[in-house]
Amino acid sequence: MDPEVALPDSLTEVTLDLFSWAETFLSSLLRPWNAYQVLIVIGVFGFAQLFSMVIKPRMHDWMRGLEGWPKWRMRALVVFHRRLRMVLFVVLIWLVVMVMREITWPSRSYLLAIVANLATAWLLIAFATRLIKNTLLRGLVRYGAWIWVTLSITGLAEDTQRVLDSLAFTVGETRLSLWLVIQAIVILALLLTGARLISSTTAATIRRNEDISPSMQVLAIKFMQVLLFGAAFFLGLRLVGVDLTGLAVLSGAIGVGLGFGLQKVVSNLVSGIIILLDKSIKPGDVISLGDTFGWINSLGARYVSVVTRDGKEYLIPNEDLITGQVVNWSHSNEFVRLDIYFGTAYSDDPHKVRKIAIDAATSVERVLSFKAPVCHIVGFGDSSVDYILRFWIRDPSGGLTNIRGNVYLALWDAFNEHGISIPFPQREVKVLEGSQLATTRQHD
Template sequence: MEEQEPPPELSAQQIQEIVTIGTDIYAQVQIFALGLLRPWNLYQIGITIGLVVLAHFLRAWLGPAIRDWMASRENWPKSRLRILAVIHQRLRGIFFVILIWLVVAIMREYTWPSRSYLLSIIGTLAFAWLVIAFATRLIKSVPLRRTIRYGAWVYVTLYILGVVDQAEQVLDNIGFTVGEIRFTLLLLIQSLVILTLLLALVRFVMRTTAHRITSNPDISPSMQVLLVKAVQIGLYATAFFIGIRALGLDLTGLAVLSGAIGVGLGFGLQKVVSNLVSGVIILLDKSIKPGDVISLGDTFGWINSLGARYVSVVTRDGKEYLIPNEDLITGQVVNWSHSNEFVRLDIHFGTSYADNPHDVRKIAVEAAESVDRVLKTRPAVCHVIGFGDSSVDYVLRFWITDPTGGLTNIRGAVFLALWDAFAAHGISIPFPQREVKLLRKKPAH
């Protein structure tokens, strides 16, 4: 087994700095603890506990009445009711902040200001925590909201207590060195904070930008998809590089590493890259877009969505096919609604030689145009295309504008209309007939 390298040892100067900082913190904790044992500080702690209990009883007493009052305001806008619901969840904290600042104001009026110093700090902390709780409610993601809330609470507490510098020194001395880069706990926390804020900002900007792009009628659906994906990739790439810079990493080495990785992945991910490039080409040339009706081999359906690697096609029977973008570029695709919505369908049939072809053509056109989905603005036509062994052969051509409604069903409806019209006018549809003769065997002489 290979011997593992021992962890990096701390230098004597780093050990001395940690000991010094630890001694200072211990001394400050001792001073703080001794200060709490003073009579007036103990009184203020007791007053704080009493105010917490009083705020709890006020919430239990007034909470149901406030909830019933909110329920009676059904005609109010939902945004206002949502704000009231958030306030109702924080009633205990609101009551505590109001009570403690009332007590601080009274004590400052009738006693020395120093006797309410601890209550002022607790009141400031409670108010700051309450503001942070309300502000973070604007974040929809629950994990992100909790991360930002707890981090803000810790920082505000350290800031109000005046120990931010000491905490930074302790966190900065806890870490390890790799090459010329030193990773510390302070650097890690700062990077996480920056990354969290960047991700929250990216998600907000992404939602706003995507809504504006998709709601713009002047941009085609395919270009909307392309713009949304381009903005998304750009924003997340920017957030990633800013986070890397916050860690203090050299991006030059990262560029060399990514180039080497890219060459290796290029051979193993040829199909994936081909599909990605094909997807970009499809979006740029607008050959297909969401809502188009296409045929590819035996698959007939409409485009549900355009992905980076595949296109989602939904058929009439509810199946969803994920067709690789490369197949749509290299294969023969029938786009029924590429340049316009008009689709022409053909139906072949035959009638008896005893029936007048002029009457048959007229009856067939009238039967086709009696179907609801068949267009009247583009008249149907019927032509004689040949004389068969048993029938005169015809082709009936008609137009529709809703291929998403199905092709088989409209053909079936036109066939039924032809059947009823031919039956009403005495026109027969022949079928092949064969005459079989039995030859008698001559007797042998």
């Protein structure tokens, strides 16, 4: 890396020109009409501040009463509320400029027009940069755009560009200057912001399409995001003038090295794509994997988020879902059959017990009536006649233990009402002839 020898002579010339411009501008402020325009700007700013203090509280109260507005519209309204003083200043300064141009010479509103243009540009940049999510990147783009617009309106953009281009160093045959770096940051920020806006808008449209399954929606959104952000990155580098041929060779070499070190990561990525393509699981499905039981919250590139009934969120690698045994309670349909076992005394009529058990299960809210519960005798135990009660639900994400408990409780109430007894193991003790039963009383 060979830095360029010295700053070119043009840098000194440009610096002298900037100092000369600054001296001329400051001396011009001493002229009567220029001083008047400065005072007018200060007065307009004071009026804008006063009006914003009056309007802001009323607007805030009005905003608090709004209901049903889309989130993006509310965010735009909040940004407008925060920038209300600047908005009022821009409106008032342009009104003053138009009045001044009508009643006096245009030269006597020259500074006012510059301030109006600057304020308008700063306001538009402030609104536009709110679209950038990253706080650091938003600040860099905002302040960089403010500086560049200020230099452009004041006629110093070309001189500043020459200064920034003079601060450079070379790497082989590539010349990197501060101006090139700034261009790259601005262009990449704009392209990535545009890609994010297009991605979020298209993703919302895809999610609203009920003809596309949830797994295919996730796959389409992920593919679109990779395509848009990748295209924005490479297009930005190309617009700046970076040669992508060397980058392609370098990325190939890096890819070979990373392939060995990131086998698990690549395996999870490929497994995630397979899961999305074969639609074996999708957001909202209820699954069991080992001791983990819950519903799928989201499908990621590397893992699947599973939320359990106790609020824990498990991040299960995609590879485990491909290679392991997974129970998907709602894969082909949302109906789930549950079985519970119970027993009654031998003295109870089994026909009556079966009918009471079916009626009790049907009375529970989540049990489906059109897929009627059934009850069968499964054996004659030592102390009871054993039954199995089978019933169906359609919302396994609502929990399985709680619905079993509700059915057991309904059985308990129904058996008590109809005099059905639930036996427990009993033992008989016989005293043989000739034996003596001795009792021992304990005294305090």
